[in-house]
Amino acid sequence: MSSLIMAASEALKMSDASLTETETQASRTAASQSTSTPSSLAPESLPDRIRRIRVDLEELAVFYSVSVSPGRHERLRRYFSDELKALFSLDFEAMSQSDKVDFLLLRNFLRRKSHWLYAQKESNKEIQRLIPFAQLITALCEARRDVDPINNERVAQQLDDIAKLVSQVKEGIENDRIKISKTAAYKASKTVTELRGHLHEFFSFYASYDPMFDWWAAAPWKAADLALSQFIPLIQSKLAGMHEGETGDIIGEPIGREALINELEAEMIVYSPEELINLAKEQFQFCEAQMKTASVELGYGDDWKKALDSVKKHFVPPGEQAGFVKQLVREGSSFVKEHDLVTVPPLAEEVSRMTMMSPEMQKVAPFFLGGPLIMVSYPTADMSHELKKMVMRGNNRHFARATAFHEMIPGHRLQLFMSERHNSHRQLFTTPFSIEGWAMYWEYVFWDRGDFFETPEDRIGTLFWRMHRCARIIFSIKFHLGQMTPQECIDMLVDWVGHERSTAEGEVRRSFNGDYGPLYQAGYMVGAVQLFELRREILKNGHLTEKEFNDAFLRANFMPIELFRALVLDLELHPDYTPNWKFYE
Template sequence: MGVDEEGWVVIPSPNRRPSCPTKLATGAYARSPAPSIEPIQDRIVRVVADLKELKAYYKLETSVARFERLYCFYGSELDALREQPFDGYTQEEKVDYLLLQNYLARALRTLGLDRERDEAFADITNPFALTIMEWAEARMRTEKLDAREVAASFHELVGKISSVRDAVLDRDPNKYSREAGYRAANSVVQLRHHLAEMVDFYKGYDPQFDWWVSEPYGRLDAALMELSAFLREELVGIQPGDKEAIVGQPIGREGLLTELKAEFIPYTPEELIKIAEKEYKWCESEMIKASKDLGYGDKWRDALEHVKNLIEPPGGQPVFIKSLIDEGTDYVKKHDLVSVPKVAEEAIRMTMIEPARQKVSPFFLGGNRMQVSYPTSEMSHADKLMSMRGNNRHFSKATAFHEMIPGHHLQLFVAKRIRPYRRLFNTPFFVEGWALYWELLFWDRGDYFTLPEDRIGSMFWRMHRCARIVFSLNFHLGKMKPQECINLLVDWVGHERSAAEGEVRRSLNGDYSPLYQAGYLLGALQLWELRKEVVGSGKLSEKTFHDRVLRANFMPIAMLRALIMGKELDREFESEWRFYGDI
């Protein structure tokens, strides 16, 4: 990312440059008055608070006003940050500076890329969307509207939507990608939501508004609902009522490289896929060893089927999972591996995942509380068996501590109490990498996964994380379709098909960042290498190392390495750390 001759940060953006009324003649962005030297921690806290307010006010996701305001905000904060006295900072402050700089630069790039993707279907939505957004933004400004004018506009928009449908039907077959159509359909859903919020604000409080607007609004709302379904069917291929379709939005190789740069990971997507394939081969060899111990020889998939059927009976799963949580907690305390605050251990809660959510969360989850996935009485017989088999005793042993202590529960507990402002820099390589790192450590110690069934359960999950790297990166590279991703999980790992579908749906439905699924194993491997550098060299004890990682709070692992090892930092820090051996 650079700066042009006028002082604008150069990012992928639509043809129309944002108009920033607060831009100074010097080319910098104007900003609210602030102390000439603002403590970096206070700056991060303020940026978080300001962003929360701005995003709540400019909440129309695809509006030009939102894009321009956020563009100006990120740019002005980046300009102001670069005026700060970096060389006078402590190591912790330098890390905070670099984290904030990276966050703002990444936000600008993402903003531009999102805008560019919206431009791909703008001719579908602009004929009606721009007017709807103008009305919604007028409501946000609490303007007094002319109800008759609103009614006439809504009436006209119904006709424009009808014309859009005709244009889509008459289009060049190659004009819109499936992903652009999916994004367009979702954009229409968002517009419908914002329009409803606007009408609800005035309805009932303004008699003139009700009299004029109710009928044309009803027709406009129905037209938008029908258009969204039409776009999903015509451009995406999703039939009406189909809630199981998986589409996703690949970001391409350049998009992945941009994301990897923001994570300070100097590898290409292709290199990361090779790492995953190499790790998978090692996992398969360990699977075969455990399979032989169970009497299945080289046929580890048969041994895996045996383990899947070692299930807890209905009603027994919560108590069993709690016993596993206690086992993991007792283990790290007994071996003095990490500090466990009393409240973190004491206040563990548990809930059950409802059947509908199990379609995207087929396995149990953790964090603030343990969320247990287990079939309910109304689920079909086949779904019950798949859920029980996918959450069997030995799969669960390998993940209960991942989710709770020393995994996510402990991690989030500390993150809320020590340097909580760094939660802005959330990254799956730190969050998921930390929890999976403990799976690697427990395995390496040799005294936790002692039964061959337990070793199979552990290797199942590590193979799963290898497959996640392969299918997610290949999907974003345009080399794999969702169904191929599902097949990979079934064929490589031995997933139940419904669980594989849920995993891919969760990975690609837009709730997770493109690198999220790759972050589990790659983050764990980064922490594993850092542990060798720090603990293996005798610089820190194992417990001190783990406590230091937790107390650092969220950040890319390369930045964590620089912090813990006291690496020299400058404003343009870029990592060259190749954390994995021979690929």
């Protein structure tokens, strides 16, 4: 993937260069909005522009729904280019600080989308030999989308051709004539699943409505659908190492150093991948020293892993986890209200919900998940005895105490509640450095206060999570640099942090097999460090109180932390602004 992102970057540099010249000239010559302009004819505001673009993209995604369609890629490319040109026609200097931040957020969003669109188009070339029938399916589905007249006999022939092409590729795989990487095979399996769904929708549109369509197309469609349904598990098992009812191989797609740098720039992070790895190592050393201190208090000397093992035995008996988590959720909310650290709207507490996590989800999310509600992880009756014990140990009382407020209040629950109600147009710019950074930031704040994690067991519980976030930075970045395999990532979580092997595998599987971006795992600690350093800067200068700072962040909504710093400190911005904040020494 690295070469694809690099190719995308190079291909777009030339268009960006010519665009920048046009953008700059347009920005200089654009007239500021006249105060006498009737409100009904007033130019589009930046928040409204962002809301429109969000809805535009949703509409385009529904209409141009076939991901491998050349027409889809061309239409989106044109849209991003047109919106960038229109954005740079605005008078930046006449904008308020909030609008300038919105300008830069939208600029980064559109450029990033353009780069990834090109990269996606290039990556589709890798799987073409597995999906030679994609063009036929795309043509049928786009004709149905446009409600073009169809020739039923020709449709029947196309469906028959699809079945034959699938069979030919299937035979090539079974006879080992087709070799492809696991990553490409995994992508191909998802693409074929998507194409099968589109073909089903195509058939359903005409079936029974047009009797001659049924006469010609019913049988060849069934054959094509059956061929596709048998083709998907073959790709998954034979080429991607996936097996029904099992977890299979962990599959990921390293993007390379240049692509990581592009992503860091889009996230307004001034540091290199290697510098972030060093940050994580230094943070880990601090955690290890604190672990040893707590270990001594518990009578284990400096053998902190033995102390950690003893803490893991403090788990809740079966049937009591939900009640325990409810108590922890209330504790976190009460603590921030009692100490006047952040505003907690009563409704955010009143309508908070809880559910239990399914065994299937626990394979990729072995701990709590939160947001609108909290999902509680705990063994189920049908798990093996060994797995039950590992899951119970991995969700013990002291690990849970450092997790519940992260997931709910003042963490994810409070932030998502506020994001729906304040500057909601910025939800388009969701970033892990803001979302995960905010939740982990409270772990730093509570630790720094010294009156929340008071017992050595609780300190070990929260230090475990901080070490876990250090390891996440290291293993995720090294994986994308091509320096670590998924198995080495699992071993690191077990050996460095003290994970149960089942929970370590779930964490790595979620990191690389899911829909997380390459910097998502780094976002936890890096975002938290950014926010904690900005908090120190704000409080030292007396710019805001602690509660005012935390409320301001929530009301600003999602954005890179450097842009929030510029917003809250009213720093100078310009259309070509690039990250420059050195938040960690």
